[in-house]
Amino acid sequence: MLYPWHQSLWQSWQQLLGQGRLHHAVLLLSAKGSGREVLAKQLAKTVLCQNCDTEPCGVCHSCQLFAAETHPDFHIVKPEQEGKQIGVDAIRQCNRWAVETSQLAGQRVIMIEHADAMGEAGANAILKTLEEPPSGCQFILTAQSLDSLLPTIVSRCNKWRLTTPDEQDVKRWVEKQLMQSIKIEAVRLNNGAPLATMQFVEQGQDIRHGNLIDAFAAFLQPPYIGIYDVAGLCSGEGITSLKWLSYFMVDCIKLQQGVSEYLVHGESLAKVQTVAGLVPPAVLIQQVRKINELHRMLEKQRGLNTDLLLVEWLTGFLGENNSVS
Incomplete structure (x- = not known):
């Protein structure tokens, strides 16, 4: 389920999906604690859905497999531990997935979480695949900012930035979730990221x-x-x-x-x-x-x-x- 601050960007993606114009490599940039993986997975689920073009139907075989985290055409690569690099072997595996035939006779989606954790060798390994992916292969990359991404990776992706909500909106949202008042400094200490702020108070x-x-x-x-x-x-x-x-x-x-x-x-x-x-x-x-x-x-x-x-x-x-x- 998407969060309120996801809606504007999601509607833009839906429009492109409906027109068949979504770029083959999407780069989603957002602060830590914004729930960007939820939004990225919503896009992946929609691309793989067998019934609808602009949102997952939730009932087809593909959606059911996705919900069970057993979809054979959905692949995720991410660092093994926070702060670690994504190894070049994991990126080479992405290249192999990209050329495989879809097991459900549909699209294939490869998601690289924390793409800014790719080392130079990993980034170089996937450049050509990002530039000219095989037919029916959708790449979704997530990152915190452009600062740690190689320009060659950035140039091959369609960039989307998830806007941080107004801090008063974040404060109200967290208070509603936790049913308690919080300080605005809790929001500011977490750079305005709603989920990070909520975790900050919860813990x-x-x-x-x-x-x-x-x-x-x-x-x-x-x-x-x-x-x-x-x-x-x-x-x-x-x-x-x-x-x-x-x-x-x-x-x-x-x-x-x-x-x-x-x-x-x-x-x-x-x-x-x-x-x-x-x-x-x-x-x-x-x-x-x-x-x-x-x-x-x-x-x-x-x-x-x-x-x-x-x-x-x-x-x-x-x-x-x-x-x-």
Whole structure:
């Protein structure tokens, strides 16, 4: 079932499907937590449907097989683990699927989730198939942005961007699903993605985020104790917590520069004001840069001593040249 924010793009696809003009390689771009796989699978199911051109009938043999996740002409490739590349062997398998005969005497659909996780070898392996796919073969690629995709892949696809809904609409939708009120900062911390926001609240991350910001603000006030409390909260949450602190410090910098219209932590304004008044702008800017570098390093390298690295970063607020005022 599609989500409300899918409807506009879906209607555009339906129009093309009805006219027989859908491009053979569709690239769907959207933020993590927007439910893009749901929309992509709706397109795949429609292409494979034996009765209808613009929406799946839900009753034909193809639709029933699709619902049971046993459709012989629908193939998905994605990273084995989040953050991992899609191997070249998996992409070569896509090429083999592309030339196979349909087992249901209809279309074939190959879906590449997180296409931005294809390495250069994998991307090169599928270029020709994307450019000139065999008859009756539909490619659907999903990705978060164009930044990590090779231009040669992008140029061979018809690009579609799923628009992020208005943050107030996201807030209302999540509140309706969870039957509770949420803060707008929960939406902003998740870049406006509705499903990510809902998961954030469901899993209690909103509470843990608040605890971390409280501990961080307290640590930066004399007598500057609690450094291990902050590091422990970060370590317990994982590298996502580094993004939370980065967003918080950027809000502090904005406030120091007189910008207050759009703060991620608008509902924690008192804490933002406190830290903005305690830490010099140059120190905040330097610490934001360092924590973003640390986040990238921990994303790429597993097994590092996260606690030690976090404590080392936090001492940057207390160094001889970086003392808080």
